[in-house]
Amino acid sequence: MSETxxxxxxxxxxxxxxxxxxxILLDTDGREVGKYTQEYSKALFEADRILRNSPYKDYKPRYLDPNFYTGERSTLLEFRDWQSxxxxxPIKGAIAPWTKAEKAYYKSLKTKRERYKYLVIRSGIR
Incomplete structure (x- = not known):
């Protein structure tokens, strides 16, 4: 058998x-795998070349732990930077944009007093 x-x-x-x-040696396991062509081989070799030469092939994500461990390496400072x-x-006193239902309700109020009450309640002043 030849080397692989x-x-x-x-x-x-x-x-x-x-x-x-x-x-490419196809392991069929008794299944129908289709016709072997050179185009498939070229595509697979190109994909393998891209995967092997990728700058991200050894990438491992860093999981930030918000806990501080005394005497051990901790990611608390990095977590705080990310958190900030x-x-x-949300900004204090900022009001969310109106929905269509809220706007329709506001316009349905008859008097200025009712509208003022609604605005005070919506803004969170009271």
């Missing part, structure tokens, strides 16, 4: 390839 090496398909399947002929950017509280 492995390539990775974009869907995560590992395929065996003959070193001498560069022919993305988890901001």
């Amino acid at each position: 090496y492995e390539i990775y398909a974009p869907n995560g399947i590992i395929l065996e390839v003959e070193k001498e002929t560069n022919k 950017i993305y988890l901001k509280d």
Whole structure:
């Protein structure tokens, strides 16, 4: 039997390839796999080349833990930086935009006093 090496398909399947002929060895497991063509091989080799040369192939995400551990490495400072950017509280006194139902209700109020009461309640003053 000839020597083989492995390539990775974009869907995560590992395929065996003959070193001498560069022919992909399909493991059929008794299933119908279709016709083998050179175009499929070229596409798989190109995908494998892209995956192997990717600058992100060894990427591992950093999980930020908001807890502080004494004597251990902690990501509390990085978490605080991230929190200050993305988890901001809404501005005090800011009112959300009106929905169509709210606007229709406001316009349905007859007197200025009713409208004023509604605005005070909606703004959270009272």
